[in-house]
Amino acid sequence: MGSYYLYSDLYRGIYRRYKNYWLELTKQNPQEIFTKPILHWWSEHGRKDLPWQKNKTPYRTWVSEIMLQQTQVKTVIPYFTKFISKFPKINDLANSEQSEVMSHWSGLGYYSRARNLHKAALIIKKDYGGIFPNKFDEILSLPGIGPSTAGAILSLNNIEPRAIMDGNVKRVLSRHFFIEGDLTKAGMLKKIWKLSERCTPETDFDIYTQAIMDLGATVCLPKKYKCDQCPVVKSCIAKKKNKIELIPQKKAKKQKRKIEYNFLVIRSEDSFLLEQRDANGIWPGLWSFPTLETDEKVESWIESNTGISKINYQNNIDSFTHSLSHIDIQINPVIIDISDSKVERLKKNMTFIKAQKINSIATSKAVKKIIDRL
Known part of the structure; x- marks a missing residue:
């Protein structure tokens, strides 16, 4: 110089x-x-x-x-x-x-x-x-x-x-x-x-x-x-x-990929079921509501992962789009209350967390947005 x-x-x-x-x-x-x-x-x-x-x-x-x-x-x-x-x-x-x-x-x-x-x-x-x-x-x-x-x-x-x-x-x-x-x-x-x-x-x-x-x-x-x-x-x-x-010359914007998921917002009294996501993919390593493809059966997933066969659906929150740098995700929150049921099993990467503590753990903005709407 x-x-x-x-x-x-x-x-x-x-x-x-x-x-x-x-x-x-x-x-x-x-x-x-x-x-x-x-x-x-x-x-x-x-x-x-x-x-x-x-x-x-x-x-x-x-x-x-x-x-x-x-x-x-x-x-x-x-x-x-x-x-x-x-x-x-x-x-x-x-x-x-x-x-x-x-x-x-x-x-x-x-x-x-x-x-x-x-x-x-x-x-x-x-x-x-x-x-x-x-x-x-x-x-x-x-x-x-x-x-x-x-x-x-x-x-x-x-x-x-x-x-x-x-x-x-x-x-x-x-x-x-x-x-x-x-x-x-x-x-x-x-x-x-x-x-x-x-x-x-x-x-x-x-x-x-x-x-x-x-x-x-x-x-x-x-x-x-x-x-x-x-x-x-x-x-x-x-x-x-x-x-x-x-100036500077703008790059042509790539069209974002669009996907759609159902978020299972499973509630047991004042706690919610969260799962820690894999180290790869969307929100790697973060805690999230269980995420299902739109064609996956909700009842089958809950029975397989918690042992609960009867579930109580509640009024759902409106779907919304969560935008990431490369992808737009349509999220459909499915609200389920299992307060009257006994959870027989959970995977190691799943846990129930009280609503007031969710902001203190590593979660995505999408999870916090849903909690704020409830």
């Missing part, structure tokens, strides 16, 4: 298309026209009171960066606060059961993130004595950590200047320097990574890293962008060409 310039060989396509403007723009160090204005903007307008910015450590940054993947800041804040309160140190996380970690992630979604956090904490405890590693390759080798997360941990904690590439940064860079094309393709991704590296300063890199993320999160928004508040609007090519909404 250091003092470097934008080279035309990196942006041939852009250079050919907008030659005159690029000749003017690339005469200057990108840190002069881009980095410095963003640093100055952050000192007045940047976010400085987020919970992971207080008492900053690599561990706290790591947890926040993982939670913020695919999840908005306002959603993450209460989860981060609760998680760090329960697991204030890496060894606290490593010494906990995975089920306990999952319970503090319940409702945040993308549960592989929580499992990887726990796996990585165990590795850090074993291989690094419970101290978060401070070398890029060591951090990158941990489960669930990619180059951008590793870079953010090092940069935000003022350890080493490293480029990052989250969605906000990708949007700011691609708009300002007008990077066209599919940024998920290896060649384009390599180009924008090089650009990110060239814009990262050798000093104040911790501030710059936070600043460019904040700019993307609060000003250079996907749709309701606020160009009048942007510190680099004068040199932004997408703005100059009136093509902000076209």
Whole structure:
């Protein structure tokens, strides 16, 4: 990094298309026209009171960066606060059961993130004595950590200047320097990574890293962008060409798969029957109401799994759609009361849990939604 310039060989396509403007723009160090204005903007307008910015450590940054993947800041804040309160140190996380970690992630979604956090904490405890590693390759080798997360941990904690590439940064860079094309393709991704590296300063890199993320999160928004508040609007090519909404290039959305399940909401007085799901598939490892295909016989399932032959159906809750990143699930809650019957058997992965305790275990939002409706 250091003092470097934008080279035309990196942006041939852009250079050919907008030659005159690029000749003017690339005469200057990108840190002069881009980095410095963003640093100055952050000192007045940047976010400085987020919970992971207080008492900053690599561990706290790591947890926040993982939670913020695919999840908005306002959603993450209460989860981060609760998680760090329960697991204030890496060894606290490593010494906990995975089920306990999952319970503090319940409702945040993308549960592989929580499992990887726990796996990585165990590795850090074993291989690094419970101290978060401070070398890029060591951090990158941990489960669930990619180059951008590793870079953010090092940069935000003022350890080493490293480029990052989250969605906000990708949007700011691609708009300002007008990077066209599919940024998920290896060649384009390599180009924008090089650009990110060239814009990262050798000093104040911790501030710059936070600043460019904040700019993307609060000003250079996907749709309701606020160009009048942007510190680099004068040199932004997408703005100059009136093509902000076209950059970065949007991927064609894949049509979600749709499935339908019956949720057996089996009630015994003030408790509900839940089963822990397999480690694979939807909601892996979480507690859920027994889930049946729509053509499965409810009575047969209950008799086979509980030994109860006579059941009391109650008024069902309206069906609803629960959306995941890749699938839409139509859930049909089937309410059954077995309070007057004796349960003769249950599988090891099943148990009755009191309604008021369900929020304290690792369940999906769909389960909590049904409980709230009852």
